[in-house]
Amino acid sequence: MNQMEPKTFGSNQEMQDAEKNFLHRRHQRARLAQSVFQLTTLLAVIFLAALLVTVVNKSMGYVVVENKVDPSTLSDRPLSELNNTELAQILRENLRKNRVRTLERAGFLEDQSQSTLVQLVETEIIQPEVVESYNLFPSLIKRSKIKADAASTYPNAKVEFRYWLNGTFLTNSMASQPELAGVRSALLGSLQLILITILTAFPIGVGAAIYLEEYASHKSRINRLIQTNIDNLAGVPSIVYGILGLALFVRALQPFTSGALFGVDGQNGRTILSAGLTMALLILPILIINAQEAIRSVPDSLRQASYGLGATRWQTIWHHVLPGAMPGILTGTILAISRAIGETAPLIVVGASTFITSDPTGPFSSFTALPIQIYNWTTRPQPAFQHIAAAAILVLLIALLSLNAAAILLRNRFAKRV
Amino acid sequence: MENTARITGKRTATAWKKPVSYNLQKKTRPTEAIIQAFLLFCGVVSILTTLGIVLELGKEAWLFFGDPEISVISFLTGTEWQPKIGKFGVLPLLNSTLITSVIAIVVALPLGIATAMFLSEYASPKMRSILKPILEVLAGVPTVVYGYFALTFMTPLLRGIFGSQNVDVYNMASAGLVMGIMILPLISSMSEDALSAVPRSLREAAYGLGATRLETALQVVLPAALSGIIAAFIIGVSRAVGETMIVAIAAGSGPNFTFNPFNAAETMTGYIARISGGDLSYNTPDYNSIFAIGLLLFLVTFGLNILSRAISRRFREVYE
Numbered sequence: 001m002n003q004m005e006p007k008t009f010g011s012n013q014e015m016q017d018a019e020k021n022f023l024h025r026r027h028q029r030a031r032l033a034q035s036v037f038q039l040t041t042l043l044a045v046i047f048l049a050a051l052l053v054t055v056v057n058k059s060m061g062y063v064v065v066e067n068k069v070d071p072s073t074l075s076d077r078p079l080s081e082l083n084n085t086e087l088a089q090i091l092r093e094n095l096r097k098n099r100v101r102t103l104e105r106a107g108f109l110e111d112q113s114q115s116t117l118v119q120l121v122e123t124e125i126i127q128p129e130v131v132e133s134y135n136l137f138p139s140l141i142k143r144s145k146i147k148a149d150a151a152s153t154y155p156n157a158k159v160e161f162r163y164w165l166n167g168t169f170l171t172n173s174m175a176s177q178p179e180l181a182g183v184r185s186a187l188l189g190s191l192q193l194i195l196i197t198i199l200t201a202f203p204i205g206v207g208a209a210i211y212l213e214e215y216a217s218h219k220s221r222i223n224r225l226i227q228t229n230i231d232n233l234a235g236v237p238s239i240v241y242g243i244l245g246l247a248l249f250v251r252a253l254q255p256f257t258s259g260a261l262f263g264v265d266g267q268n269g270r271t272i273l274s275a276g277l278t279m280a281l282l283i284l285p286i287l288i289i290n291a292q293e294a295i296r297s298v299p300d301s302l303r304q305a306s307y308g309l310g311a312t313r314w315q316t317i318w319h320h321v322l323p324g325a326m327p328g329i330l331t332g333t334i335l336a337i338s339r340a341i342g343e344t345a346p347l348i349v350v351g352a353s354t355f356i357t358s359d360p361t362g363p364f365s366s367f368t369a370l371p372i373q374i375y376n377w378t379t380r381p382q383p384a385f386q387h388i389a390a391a392a393i394l395v396l397l398i399a400l401l402s403l404n405a406a407a408i409l410l411r412n413r414f415a416k417r418v
Numbered sequence: 419m420e421n422t423a424r425i426t427g428k429r430t431a432t433a434w435k436k437p438v439s440y441n442l443q444k445k446t447r448p449t450e451a452i453i454q455a456f457l458l459f460c461g462v463v464s465i466l467t468t469l470g471i472v473l474e475l476g477k478e479a480w481l482f483f484g485d486p487e488i489s490v491i492s493f494l495t496g497t498e499w500q501p502k503i504g505k506f507g508v509l510p511l512l513n514s515t516l517i518t519s520v521i522a523i524v525v526a527l528p529l530g531i532a533t534a535m536f537l538s539e540y541a542s543p544k545m546r547s548i549l550k551p552i553l554e555v556l557a558g559v560p561t562v563v564y565g566y567f568a569l570t571f572m573t574p575l576l577r578g579i580f581g582s583q584n585v586d587v588y589n590m591a592s593a594g595l596v597m598g599i600m601i602l603p604l605i606s607s608m609s610e611d612a613l614s615a616v617p618r619s620l621r622e623a624a625y626g627l628g629a630t631r632l633e634t635a636l637q638v639v640l641p642a643a644l645s646g647i648i649a650a651f652i653i654g655v656s657r658a659v660g661e662t663m664i665v666a667i668a669a670g671s672g673p674n675f676t677f678n679p680f681n682a683a684e685t686m687t688g689y690i691a692r693i694s695g696g697d698l699s700y701n702t703p704d705y706n707s708i709f710a711i712g713l714l715l716f717l718v719t720f721g722l723n724i725l726s727r728a729i730s731r732r733f734r735e736v737y738e
Binding site: 038054203207233237252313339342344345389 | 447457459460478536537541549553555560561562563567569599603606659694709722
């Protein structure tokens with residue numbers, strides 16, 4: 001820079017210095033701003049990391065478990081090694097007669113599988129209770145202190161490292177004790193809900209997109225209205241859809257959504273069907289917008305060629321436009337579904353139950369869903385529920401991530417083909 | 419087939435004399451018409467949805483305001499929300515909605531614009547390909563998970579910084595801050611789209627005049643993209659106003675007319691979630707009140723969305 005400058009005279013020296021200073025300051029400011037921008041972007045990454053770390057931190061760690069009855073007093077061998085007769089014997093000896101009778105209503109204790117009996121012994125007699133639980137980081141850093149504390153406060157208790165997200169968590173249903181509660185019924189509820197949502201939203205959404213892209217003239221007023229309306233509906237808060245679902249599906253269409261029309265003995269309209277339809281309305285705008293984009297990306301030459309060979313409009317769409325647009329449509333659908341899986345607010349309003357211990361039996365049964373279960377556990381005061389909420393969040397996030405990965409794979413495959 | 423054969427194959431005199439008459443009228447195709455009607459119906463479903471929202475919410479809200487003790491004016495100006503004693507003033511709920519939304523926007527807007535600025539003006543393509551998916555993941559996290567994050571991370575953090583005697587267990591600040599994190603990817607991706615749409619020639623002209631990168635970004639690119647950024651801001655506000663799960667989990671339950679963000683106060687959406695979460699019997703003031711609040715919420719967010727669209731269309735700088 002200095003060499004480029006023309007020779008100067010003494011009187012101008014000051015001015016040049018000032019100019020150089022000015023330039024220097026400008027560059028300094030530019031560098032400063034760049035690092036500020038960089039830092040804020042980094043902040044987004046930090047937020048995501050903090051969120052994940054919080055969840056993982058809560059989802060495993062040491063627990064202090066106290067048994068109501070010591071398993072060694074029941075038998076001198078571990079429970080899993082006992083056979084059915086011995087387990088049934090233990091149950092009969094330790095439970096009140098009434099309870100045994102209730103348990104035997106479905107059949108003799110001896111006839112049930114060994115794992116069921118072990119589970120029964122655990123829940124009915126041993127009744128392990130988590131009296132103290134720690135997060136992952138304290139568990140790693142202060143292991144010896146935790147063990148010493150536990151030994152002094154709860155002399156009969158056992159300290160063990162627990163992954164709250166484990167096999168029994170996935171296969172157990174909701175229970176009032178956090179140690180025994182699981183997400184089975186919530187997972188099944190979410191699955192059936194999403195199935196209904198897809199079955200309704202996909203045909204309607206793709207149909208609407210086809211209509212808007214292939215049939216509608218962009219000048220007609222009704223078509224412009226439909227388009228604007230879809231764009232605006234995409235921004236309506238999800239809880240408003242919930243209120244609509246409550247008024248429309250749960251209440252006004254109760255004979256249909258409770259299954260009374262089909263001879264099913266439904267109590268009310270707060271069913272999987274109502275929730276699925278509400279969710280379908282919620283994701284429709286997103287689905288339509290994505291499908292429109294996919295259809296728009298199919299080159300016009302394909303359509304012209306098809307028309308030129310004498311195909312009708314629908315033949316052209318069905319045989320040429322849709323196959324070309326399908327990967328894009330599917331990607332958009334997957335993204336819309338991943339939105340629906342995590343939606344909680346409309347389900348609360350439509351009336352998901354939070355305490356369901358049995359599997360949902362079909363579209364007309366009352367239900368719970370994964371996000372509802374997370375919400376319910378999060379709002380409970382006992383710390384152990386925070387841990388299973390974290391475990392349920394991990395299940396939800398893993399499901400969402402795999403869906404998104406599927407969408408990305410689909411998109412890449414599509415991108416290669418064209 | 420027969421016709422073609424007659425024309426091309428056997429060009430007999432008779433065939434020339436007696437030309438086959440063709441029906442050149444458009445063939446009626448009932449299936450095509452049925453399909454088109456079905457597709458039109460699919461398109462109309464969205465209109466029906468909007469109508470359904472307006473009518474159902476309006477109907478129940480009408481019932482709510484039909485109660486002689488409740489008037490629209492006392493609903494909009496009352497400072498007490500206590501359905502038990504028949505006081506339905508929406509201001510406490512509205513107030514906490516505004517406070518949480520303002521906190522969220524104060525967090526999300528500067529961070530979002532700065533992130534967009536970095537991604538569109540500074541980042542190398544490789545860096546973008548790493549950062550964009552991270553923002554997408556942040557945008558895809560369900561709101562109930564953000565609620566959990568607010569309660570188990572942000573609230574203890576705030577209580578640690580400001581003292582647990584000053585900060586309630588449930589407070590608006592925690593919910594608002596986490597809501598800001600939630601909206602951040604939305605604002606940054608919309609702003610980035612707006613910034614990227616500004617033509618390269620403008621930047622090059624600024625560089626040619628000796629502007630630094632920052633001066634180009636702030637004084638040339640940003641003004642050109644302003645309409646898009648304002649649209650992003652408005653959509654962000656609308657998202658914050660309608661957000662339910664974070665406030666339902668972290669902001670507390672129970673209407674509270676307070677301006678202190680460290681206090682617990684229920685928002686409009688939080689109230690709807692709490693009331694409808696319990697066993698709700700139809701045609702009670704409680705039941706009808708969620709429709710009145712829902713209608714208010716719908717009108718506000720729908721209006722904001724339309725405004726955002728209008729601004730981005732009206733004030734868009736069109737190049738070429």
